[in-house]
Amino acid sequence: MTYAEILSNNQLLKDQLIGTEKYPIIVLSNIIVSQQKEILEHSLRKHKINAEVSFGDYDNIVQDSTYLLTGQQAVIIFWEAANFIEGFSYKASIMSEEQIIEVQKKIQSEILAVFNQLKNVPVVLFNTFSALPFSSESLQKNKLEIICDELNYFIETNAPTNVISVNIDKLYSRVSLSNAIDWRYWYSSKSLYTIDFFKEYTEFVLPVFLSLAGKSKKALFVDCDNTLWKGIIGEDGMGGILMSSSVKGGAVFEEIQANIVELARKGVIVGLASKNNAEDVDEVINNHPDILLKNENIVIKAVNWLDKPDNIRWMVKELNIGTDSCVFLDDSDFEVGYVKENVPELSVYQVPQKTYLYPSLVRNIKSLFYNWSVSAEDAKRVEMYKAEKQRTIEQSTFISIDEYLDSLELKLILYNNDATYISRLAQMTQKTNQFNLTTKRYTETEINKHMQNGDSVIAFELKDKFGDYGITGMCIITYAGNEAVIDTFLMSCRVIGRNVEKAFFDEIIKLINKKGNITFLRANYLRTMKNEQVSQFYDKLGLSLDKTTPSGNSYYLIPQEYLFNNIKYIQIEYGK
Amino acid sequence: MENRIKKVIGSVFGIDPATITENDSPDSIPNWDSLRHMNLIVALEEEFEIEFTEDEIMDMLNYKILYTIIKEKTGL
Numbered sequence: 001m002t003y004a005e006i007l008s009n010n011q012l013l014k015d016q017l018i019g020t021e022k023y024p025i026i027v028l029s030n031i032i033v034s035q036q037k038e039i040l041e042h043s044l045r046k047h048k049i050n051a052e053v054s055f056g057d058y059d060n061i062v063q064d065s066t067y068l069l070t071g072q073q074a075v076i077i078f079w080e081a082a083n084f085i086e087g088f089s090y091k092a093s094i095m096s097e098e099q100i101i102e103v104q105k106k107i108q109s110e111i112l113a114v115f116n117q118l119k120n121v122p123v124v125l126f127n128t129f130s131a132l133p134f135s136s137e138s139l140q141k142n143k144l145e146i147i148c149d150e151l152n153y154f155i156e157t158n159a160p161t162n163v164i165s166v167n168i169d170k171l172y173s174r175v176s177l178s179n180a181i182d183w184r185y186w187y188s189s190k191s192l193y194t195i196d197f198f199k200e201y202t203e204f205v206l207p208v209f210l211s212l213a214g215k216s217k218k219a220l221f222v223d224c225d226n227t228l229w230k231g232i233i234g235e236d237g238m239g240g241i242l243m244s245s246s247v248k249g250g251a252v253f254e255e256i257q258a259n260i261v262e263l264a265r266k267g268v269i270v271g272l273a274s275k276n277n278a279e280d281v282d283e284v285i286n287n288h289p290d291i292l293l294k295n296e297n298i299v300i301k302a303v304n305w306l307d308k309p310d311n312i313r314w315m316v317k318e319l320n321i322g323t324d325s326c327v328f329l330d331d332s333d334f335e336v337g338y339v340k341e342n343v344p345e346l347s348v349y350q351v352p353q354k355t356y357l358y359p360s361l362v363r364n365i366k367s368l369f370y371n372w373s374v375s376a377e378d379a380k381r382v383e384m385y386k387a388e389k390q391r392t393i394e395q396s397t398f399i400s401i402d403e404y405l406d407s408l409e410l411k412l413i414l415y416n417n418d419a420t421y422i423s424r425l426a427q428m429t430q431k432t433n434q435f436n437l438t439t440k441r442y443t444e445t446e447i448n449k450h451m452q453n454g455d456s457v458i459a460f461e462l463k464d465k466f467g468d469y470g471i472t473g474m475c476i477i478t479y480a481g482n483e484a485v486i487d488t489f490l491m492s493c494r495v496i497g498r499n500v501e502k503a504f505f506d507e508i509i510k511l512i513n514k515k516g517n518i519t520f521l522r523a524n525y526l527r528t529m530k531n532e533q534v535s536q537f538y539d540k541l542g543l544s545l546d547k548t549t550p551s552g553n554s555y556y557l558i559p560q561e562y563l564f565n566n567i568k569y570i571q572i573e574y575g576k
Numbered sequence: 577m578e579n580r581i582k583k584v585i586g587s588v589f590g591i592d593p594a595t596i597t598e599n600d601s602p603d604s605i606p607n608w609d610s611l612r613h614m615n616l617i618v619a620l621e622e623e624f625e626i627e628f629t630e631d632e633i634m635d636m637l638n639y640k641i642l643y644t645i646i647k648e649k650t651g652l
Contacts, residue, residue, distance in 0.1 A: 004619040007587040034611045035618065184630055185614060195618050433609070529606050 003035070003195045006042045013045035020050045023213075024071055028056040028064050029078035032191035036076075036198045043202045049213050058190075059083070062110045063497030065117040066401045074123045074209070077114070081129040081148050083190060085466045089134040092143040103466065104147060106407070108154055113404055115160055123162055123212060123372070125205055128152045130168040133181045133192070164208060166201075175200045207370030217347065217368040218321050219269035221312060222260065223330040224281055224303070227351055228293060229253050233280045244290035255359045257292035259366060264297035268369045271300040271315050273328065275335075278303040308335050309342035327368060405498055406569040409465040412503055414458055415575040416511070417451045421459050424471045428490060433530040435501070436490040437523070437537060450476055455487070456511065460504055461575070462495050469495055475508055484512050484559070486523040502565040505541055507572060509562045521559050526552040541565075577652045581643060584623050588616045601638035613637070624650050 001009070023044065027036060037053040044051035056064030061079060069075065082089035084103055092100065118124050129151050131144035141149075155165055172180050175197050185191035193201075210216050225232040230249050231241035242250035243257060264270045270293070274281055281303045285295055300318060302311035308330075316323050323345040330336050331351035340348045349365055352358050415421060422444050429442040442450075450457050456477040462469040473491035477484050486508075491501055512518050523538050525531075527550075535553075539545065542563055543555035579593070585600075586593035589607040602608040608616075617633050620626075620642075626649045628636070636642045646652075 002619070002622045003615070004584040004587045004623055007590075007615075007619070008583075011587075011590065032611065032614075035615055182618075184633070188630070189610070189614060191614060195622060530609070 003039070007038050010038045010042040010045065013042065014050075017045055017048070017050040020048070023049050023051045023073050025051055025053045025074045025076060026056060026064075026069065026072050027053060027076045027078065028061045029080075030059040030061060030083050031078060031080045032058065032185070032189055033078050033193065033198070034191075035193075035195060036078075036201070039195070039198045040202050043206055044209055047206075047210060047213070047215055049209060049215075051209075057496045058493050060497040062113055062117075062404055063401065065114045069118065069121060072121055074125065074212075075118055075121050076125045076127075076205075078127055079129065080192065081131060081144060081151070082134050089131075089144055092147060095143075100143065100147065104150065106466070107151060109407070110404070111151070111155060112158065113401070115158065115163060117401075119160055119162065121162060123164060123208060125166050125208065126155060126159065126163050127166045127168050128155065130172065132169055132172050132177060166205060171197065171200055171204055174204070207367050208372060211370050211372040216325070216371055217268075217327050218325040219271060219299075219315075219319060219327070220260065220263060220365075220369070221271040221273040221302075221315060221326060221328045223332070223335065224272060224274035224276060224284075226331040227329060228257060228260075229284070230355075233284055234276060238283065238288060241284065241288070243288070243292075246290075249355075250290070252355045252358050254290070254292065256362055259359070259362045261292050261294075261297050263366060263369055264293075266369070266371065269299045269319060269321075270297055271319075272298060272303055273308055273311050273315070273330070274303045275305055275308070276303050308339050312339060312343055312346065327365060329362075329365070402569065408498070408569070410498060410500070410570045411463040411573060412500060412507075412570050413461040413463070413573045413575050414504075414507055415461070415471075416456060416458050418459065418575060419448070419451060421471050422447050422451075425457065425459055425474050428471070428474055428492065429488060432490045432492060433528070434493055435496060435534055436488075436528075436531050437486070437534055438488055438526045439490075439528050439531060440488050442488075450478075450487075454479065458508065458511070460500070462498075462500055473500065473504060475504070477508065477512065479515075479518070482517055482519045484515075484518045484521045486521070489523070498570075499565070499567050500570065501537070502541070503567040503570040503572065506564045506566065509557075509559050509564070512559045518559060521557045522546075523555045523557070524552060525555070577647065577650070578643065580623060581620070581639075581646060584619045585616065585639070588612060588619050596639060598640045598643070599638065620646065624652075626650060 025040070027033060034055070037055070041051045041053050061077060065075070084107055085091070088103070095103075129148035131142065131148045135142050135145050152165075159165060180194055180197040181192060182194045207216065222228060225234075229241045229243040230253050233241055242248075243253040245251035245254045260270060272281065278301070281301075285291060285293070285298070300315050302315055304311070312326070312328060313323075316326060323343060327347045327349065328339055329349050329351065330339070333350070336348055336350045339346065347368065349361065352361060426442050426444040426447050429440060429447075433439070447457060456475075458475045458477070459471050460473045461471050462473070469492075472495045474488065475486065476488040478487050491504075512521060523543060525535055525538060527535065538553070538555040543557045546554040546556050582593035582596045585591075585596055589605050589612060591605065591607070602613070617628060617636070621628060624646060626646070628645070628649075632645050636645060
């Protein structure tokens, strides 16, 4: 199905599911993965799970894991190592060992913070770090690969039981690297993956969601001749059928039986659906020297000469489970077609003609039975040894969001009426949609005019210990007598989530108060399609609501009475 | 071909394909923002089995140009 078809089908499925309980999923990422939304929604909605996928802010994984998660059923984390800091994919190779360690420490404490903050979300899908798109095909590992390996080990040993790590390298191997990556958008938009990748990703993680929704497959019905063993018991007899790696042609069937036994031990209901004399099949199960699948693994048998669809319906009824939670496996074209036709809700698979492909088919079928609680059980075993580690971790590296922000060593540099940045400022008014209170678009000439006629055009630059975000926010204040008006207040999405806007606003008020004659400040929120996220901004800062209209709100403030936020972890500096 | 293009645009921006005119652009379709522009590009590429260059992607900001470029590329 093409992406466009998925988009329109998704809309149809959404309408069909109106009234059913919503299943909110949030994606946190430090790259752009916007196409994941509809592809995942579509796949889950096809299974009657009314998924609503939303996104955190770009590159705000740690902050969003504290703020955005009420009611979320699942969190998916796309944390791209190449973008740990801007240009990390190539900078890692020329950074000093100390700098690398610093970055790694930062990421590790961020991972722990995220784990801790997400501990009440039912399930977290955490993609493993991969350097594959950014490494050469050389035998030698590059720095990024080494860092990814170490961090993946860190995740493996520290992840709580609600975290499932999703092996991205396995996905690359399924899609192929060249089909998974679209470099065109990496440098311009920090978007990395193709539609093919997102489709495959969705298939890959689907079993988790099906399991959580109680929609995993529960029963496997298998034919016997040429399905469990090679040959036909009624014709070839006990000595003629093959199911052991020690005989030519038998190895594949030994592997198949081992896989089915494994499923049975995990609680999957295994049934036989075979056209045969019941005694012949029993004889094989009970007495064949090579048989792996024993009676103890088999819950139900329909071995007779009746129609297979009838036998399957009978087993479904006996077991009292849904037909759609059953899987049927047979070698015959006729039976497969006949059963598909008559029991359409059943998942039907046919033994491949090329028997060497049969084991990989069965390995894939196994994922249909994926059961989250089994994995949780497995994880419990690891839990004990983790508990010991936990103490040290919590003492040494656990951080709150404030501590985290503190550790970033944020520095806000303000430029008041500095003509150097005019073109950047004009560009920001043109391009910023989300964190923009009034969305006024200005040309360079207009910005310049504001600077010349006594208004305050204040820009900020943000830095932290890992680098410089550049000029990423601005404010324009106009004056008339004793009154000041905030004409423009905007900030780039890249710096959201660090409370920079509060620190910036504090400084603006200080600047106004320094003027000496301003006793009244007006500010407006003008609603657009895209700036909902700042609709409460002035309320939160303690400004008084003056008027509410459909187009937005107006506010006022006596600047001398303003309560400063005093964000202690943001250091303020003034540029020349 | 025009119908196929409009169908893709309609599904990406969640609008009725019949309402799309040749002057449509991000100014007339509110959902046509930079993220969805990327979605539109990949959807069109998949539909017509073509690949746009970076320059083309930046130019394709209204229906008329978009149509011309696809026509040129596919020869349809």
